[in-house]
Amino acid sequence: xxxxxxxxxxFSGFRAVNGCSFRVDEGSITALIGPNGAGKTxxxxxxxxxxxxxxxxxxxxxxDVTGLSSDALFHKGLVRTFQIPHEFHRLTALExxxxxxxxxxxxxxxxxxxxWGKVRASEAEVEQKAYDxxxxxxxxxxxxxxxxxxxGGQKKLLELGxxxxxxxxxxxxxxxxxxxxxxxxxxxxxxxxxxxxxxGYTFILIEHDMEMIExxxxxxxxxxxxxxxxxxxxxxxxxxxxVLEAYLGE
Ligand code: ADP
Numbered sequence: 001x002x003x004x005x006x007x008x009x010x011f012s013g014f015r016a017v018n019g020c021s022f023r024v025d026e027g028s029i030t031a032l033i034g035p036n037g038a039g040k041t042x043x044x045x046x047x048x049x050x051x052x053x054x055x056x057x058x059x060x061x062x063x064d065v066t067g068l069s070s071d072a073l074f075h076k077g078l079v080r081t082f083q084i085p086h087e088f089h090r091l092t093a094l095e096x097x098x099x100x101x102x103x104x105x106x107x108x109x110x111x112x113x114x115x116w117g118k119v120r121a122s123e124a125e126v127e128q129k130a131y132d133x134x135x136x137x138x139x140x141x142x143x144x145x146x147x148x149x150x151x152g153g154q155k156k157l158l159e160l161g162x163x164x165x166x167x168x169x170x171x172x173x174x175x176x177x178x179x180x181x182x183x184x185x186x187x188x189x190x191x192x193x194x195x196x197x198x199x200g201y202t203f204i205l206i207e208h209d210m211e212m213i214e215x216x217x218x219x220x221x222x223x224x225x226x227x228x229x230x231x232x233x234x235x236x237x238x239x240x241x242x243v244l245e246a247y248l249g250e
Pocket of ligand 1: 011014015016034035036037038039040041042043
């Protein structure tokens with residue numbers, strides 16, 4: 001589904017991503033781990049079209065998408081979740097779902113949404129889909145609460161819901177477990193699993209929560225110094241001496 005070939009990203013002389021190559025199979029949940037500064041976030045930005053690589057190629061669904069904007073990738077079904085933007089905190093959970101495209105596209109906010117809305121569906125259909133999404137996430141009871149008042153875990157579920165409004169194929173999740181209490185964490189894991197197994201979503205997660213990774217992810221890719229250190233199943237990666245060493249050097 002996704003193929004990265006020798007990706008390099010330089011920031012004024014500093015090489016944050018250094019010849020990174022791997023493939024993501026359709027239907028998988030891939031974990032991206034590694035010590036701070038390993039280049040995970042930069043790699044996400046490259047995959048999602050927020051940054052253009054210095055060199056290397058990115059293929060998505062068989063097509064060379066290197067350098068395409070996040071907007072173009074979004075329309076192809078490659079979506080990255082972001083924290084609910086500050087200005088959306090005053091909107092309700094329901095409204096946040098109905099406003100998904102501008103937040104994901106990130107440019108020409110409302111103009112984009114309006115033109116997208118025309119080809120997409122009537123407002124009533126969008127609203128219905130938003131309600132269905134809230135029901136799936138077991139968030140119906142907070143539909144009319146302001147997003148800013150939701151708990152950390154509810155916000156994460158809502159962020160996941162925002163990707164569901166777009167019929168995404170590949171979803172990039174940035175630390176989904178961060179700031180989520182144990183109860184909602186189980187729920188979040190369950191929803192990710194259902195989206196993966198029953199609705200055909202492929203996921204890539206940047207995550208530090210090893211319990212979540214063990215439960216959900218195969219393969220696990222460990223990055224260090226901008227490149228892939230090792231890739232394999234959870235046990236293989238966790239027990240590899242190079243992984244331990246990379247974290248110790250953090
Ligand atoms: P991780 O997400 O694995 O912690 P990052 O991708 O955030 O790693 O960062 C990798 C390296 O690139 C770090 O050393 C970081 O300081 C550097 N870096 C990231 N973004 C920039 C930027 N915009 N300009 C300069 N250096 C950057």
